[in-house]
Amino acid sequence: MTKVFVRDGEPIDRALKRFKRKVEQAGILKEVRKREHYLKPSIKKKLKARAAEARARKREKRLFQKGLI
Missing domain, CATH: 1.20.5 (Single alpha-helices involved in coiled-coils or other helix-helix interfaces)
Known part of the structure; x- marks a missing residue:
């Protein structure tokens, strides 16, 4: 489970960007796409x-x- 804590005074855009980067590094989207259809x-x-x-x-x-x- 990927979590990103929004810091005090941090814009939500920056936190969202950090979240997207963490998800990409963890390979979550790649895994989801792989499991989307049965092969x-x-x-x-x-x-x-x-x-x-x-x-x-x-x-x-x-x-x-x-x-x-």
Whole structure:
């Protein structure tokens, strides 16, 4: 549970900004979006494999640009 205490004389906008930053850092919105819809295990597996392939391509591209490959 993310909590933000409003300090004396602090504008509500600033407190809201701190709250949003804490929520983002905690990864709460990311988790909510992930749980919003049910995904079958087979779909999760495919998505995970695609993400791994994308990371590998990105890593390869970076190494190629650096001249290591």
